[in-house]
Amino acid sequence: MASQGGWVGKILRVDLTTRKISETSTFDYVPKFLGGRGLGAKICWDEVLPEVGAFDPENRIVFATGPLQGTLAPTSGRFMVLGKAPQTGPIESFTRSGVGGHFAPELKWAGYDAVIVQGKASKPVYLWITDQKAEILDATRLWGLDTYQAQQIIWKLHGPKTRIMVIGKAGENRSRIACILTDTGDASGQGGFGGVMGSKNLKAIAVRGTGSVAVARPKDLMEIIHTVQRLFSRKPFRGNPYQPEEKDFKYNIWGGGYGRGSLSLLPGELLDLCSDPSSGYSQNPDGCFACPVSCRSHVKGPDIINGVAFCAQSYMYLETMVHQPEKGYSKITWQAAKLADLLGINAYELMAIIPWLSDCYREKLITEEGTGLPLKEIGSWKFISTLLQKIANREGFGDLLAEGGQRAAAKLGGKAEKFSQMYYPRTGKFGGYREHWVYLGGFPTGYAVPTLALMWVLDNRDAMVSHSYISMLWGAAFTIGQNALTAIPEKIFPILKPVMKAAFGSAEAAEFFQRDGKSLNWQWTAQVTRRYHEYSLLKDSYVVCDILFPYLFNANTPDHVGDVGLESRLYSAVTGMDMGLEESFQKGEMLSTLERALAVRDGRTRQDDILHSLYFEKEDAGGRKYLREDLERSKSDYYRLMGWDVKSGTPTRSTLERLGLKDVAEGLGRKP
């Protein structure tokens, strides 16, 4: 059946070298590749060959929306940035990065499902897209400005309703950890795509659209929205936006332990100020486009940089809380994160770099004189501002850090490299947030969960940013009055069982260690991970937010079973093409295999699917260990399930053909 809605039908291609702007039909790629991550993967398969480096003009940067963007579908403000990513390592390879905010709907309303940027401009430019046309405009005056200033100037030129993806100094200087920012804090961080924009001399993409996106079954869509809203949120109680009207209601994000605007500020100086109306500081829930929850907060005050607070903003510079314990989360903590936003540095990576520098300094591997950083004062404003400025401008030691923590550590080598492995579970993975690591509750104090280990080895970026799986584990912990860090696995198994049965087809899969409590249970790992990858691919291809979808865990019902069919129902309502759950899993499988083929073509083999040895050496909080041979067996199981060659991890020809990826099979076959 032909599509009656969803996609707007055109992909914009901009060649900055020749300044040629052209259009292709989205329907060359969809509905087969859905949109977002699937669409981007196919475009990169066709156009970005292995020999192309991330900073080469030949690299593509694809801004891809899916069928749901620009519609009422919940969290449809998300979209994906894809291409060959400078942050991946040791070989640069294809990866993806999701962004929220309000950019994606504007792009759809302007008439484009995606934008492909290639080539390199001879001088700084920005791209202006509005109602079915695009222009390459001079950005000499924007170059060197911070992300807020650049946006303000563009708003002056093109109106305040324009939405902008912009890079800061870090991106201009081709940092491998540069992000692309939109509005006041939403950013595409993972992968370092800010550096790719910088390498193309592209400062910003500005979009304004007055068109519309057709929805095939508007009434169905309203019904699903109603369901989704009832599941995830309630109207607030007496004008306090943070408290639901129904007293016992739990917002169904992060397993229900946190709620609306909850990822905002941690307790401390700044939160106290915000709670006092006379102080002039305030925080309020802030929603991405069409989001029923609004998990972020907009924080403002007279002497701080205004903007949205998300987990990265909250957790980036916790060293301040050690430095000035009496203040807790202080203005400095906030300003540090905002400075990273202004300079366009990925705050996520800094969560690894800062503690790593601290380790290295403690062990006398680096000195204040050698680095030019006030390492004695980690936690102070002086330290973070010097560090960020040096990274953004690639000055001295900052030049090395601008390559990302892993590359910097590899350069220093020896003990420094060993220390960095605490923060980067595998080669080529990016630093980040402790709770995303291979242990439930964070490495090295949490609990080993085999599925998490397998997810980590198979991905080339933070594998946990499809939050649903860990949210489910957290949710079970919250249910028994524990939290993510103190969850005791034995106690959460019974809660997880019905949930895992519904979402992954097996109740036993919930028991992630053996009855004796001594060794891990790897039996279900491959099956669960496979399904998890399918969910995650689908979620990124319809493009909905990973904080809400897939909806695995319901914090408000006794059995806690979620509803994994929400996304495919949304897709059916918007496009008018029915998509069953099973059918959607097949699509997920196909896209998963396509991504693997891309990785393989870039040089990935079974040997690259590993964790650092550190993760096999340490015991978890329950005295259990990841064993290398278990992980290897589990990998084999996974490859077999996916129809990939067990020895090399390469998708076989017959699998690719079965999935309708004949051209990919031929392309892989030609590989020397």
Place this chain on the structure above:
Amino acid sequence: MAKEVDRRTLLKGLTLSAIGIGSVVAFGDLLEILTFPNGQKVALAKAVIFADKTLCSGCRICEMVCANFNSDGRNASSLARISVEKEYLKGDYQPKVCHQCADPPCLKVCPVTALQVDRQTGTYARVIDERVCIGCQKCVEACQRYFQPSRPRFDLQRKRAIKCHLCFGEPQCVKFCPLGVLRLERSEKGLLVGYPVMREN
């Protein structure tokens, strides 16, 4: 601030509506018949949407629900009868709703009386009869003199003006707003709000 304005408006509304209602009662149907163009009095709306911007998270679900519901599934901010004006850096989000003015400038300028008072659903909302509208955009211009942005908007594709009609008495934006920013105020006596009681800019 917004609360402040709301309260003031309401107080004014109450005093003035006392006079207004007097005449409604006195003239009854006669007054309603006199709701046609050129400075004549118009029966007060019996329902109106109020917004408390201090709660607004700027998610724009209201806009999308409106467009989806009222424009046959054409989802677009430009087709929404409610519009969220956002100042991103300041974190200042203001949902702009149609006030269903006591003395509606849009209704009075319509040359073909496409703009009418919706008595059928009992909301007395000022609505546009799409079958009658000729797309001259006079209502848009008229509103713009007092309110920014203009509450009636122009549907470029269909060449018709569109405007908030309170969704036949059950406004979808109010129903779906996840933060309870919007509420529907009803009064059988009629609400004296919007122009000329309240103006922006």
